[in-house]
Amino acid sequence: MAEIKFVVYENQKSKNIAEEIALKTSCVSITYEEFKKTDDKGEFYFFADDKNFEIRFSNINSKAVSVDFSGGKISHRIKTSTVKNPLAKAVGLKGRMEKKPFIVDATAGLGTDSFLLYCLGARVAGFERNPFLFYLLEKGLKNYFKANENHNDLLFINSDSFNLFQKLMENNITQRPDVIYLDPMYPLENKKKAKPKKELEVLRKIIGRDNDSHFLFNEIASFKNLRIVVKRPIHSPLISDLIKPSHKIESKLVRYDVYLV
Template identity: 35%
Template sequence: MTQKESALRVDFVNGAVAHRLRFGGGRGQDLPKAMGLRAGKTPKIIDATAGLGRDAFLLASLGAEVTMIERSAQMHALLLDGMARAKAEGGEFAGITARMRLLHGDAKDLLPGLGGEAILIDPMHPPRKNSALVKKELRQVREIVGTDEDAADLLRVALQSASKRVVLKWPAKADPIEGVRPCSHQIIGKSTRYDVFMLG
């Protein structure tokens, strides 16, 4: 592992994740709304592209059982380490991580056998059209996991596998992924949008 990559770590206890846990706005945030979390409704969720695990942690903090899938062995190891440290922290953090399960493998192979109600897909986003540098952390993730050229294939598998909805997390101004049916509705934030595909 290079020096640059070794600086990358999954941290659920400090920094941005802890701040979002305290002050994020609960189920009123765009992601929980997109995933179908509302009063009396807490779907079983699969995060098919776990990455740094932040979205899964947020959803688990709101009571959802979340199965994370990560195909990069290096990211999978970082996630395991981050979950172990959060569990060791005890209290609220241990309770949240108890609702998170991590699988190693290709989501296209695993999704058909998992039967999730709601599936979240957050592939590596296309290069930005402006020249603003992507955050160092996300550049490091991209170096590890690559460019997710099979995002359209994954989305199609998810649409066949989920029972209630599939949500694509995507840059607010990016073109839709080609070769996939139009979404049912969108939740659009400042820099991110959620394309929601309702099923059933």
């Protein structure tokens, strides 16, 4: 896995936050001038300026991944998605809902699915255990909602999602989730699939594969009265041998396994 060693800040305005991120991630915070002179840069570095955070490629100094909820790609996905979207169907979103369903995204990643579900009318809490990705998510959220706007219906928590119900309480979330959504990094080599998207390739290098996802699923499936949705590559095996899905929703490349427990 590619280790990120440096948090590089642009100017004095971003120095404090860069130091905070470096402390939380056991990195060193330095200016770009200092970084350029460093020998052992590693494949990626975390870049912080007052407007945005990015994970960047060290060798070409260009963006590898960031979170921009207002950006072209994601806003296109939002504009063209309705409750007929396979993910929306899998989590059970409807056109008219008396009450907003509460969805916990137990594997938030870059927040794309969380954001889509929020835009389609759900209340969403996303768990992301990787601190670099969490900082990207938080900055993306702050930029999207601007300074003071209330955004209780979409939030991210920097934590592992094992012991999920306890973690929700610890974060003062008392509402019981209606749905728990899992989209872990697929642990196996998927021979049939086309080349992964650039973002996914970068995530694989930074995070690796989520080899513990079946444990997470088994733990969550031990709770009752829950809808659990697991996203898998289309022809891949189920996440766990212990329990069969109630139904599946398939699109061209992915499959959503829906478990009603």
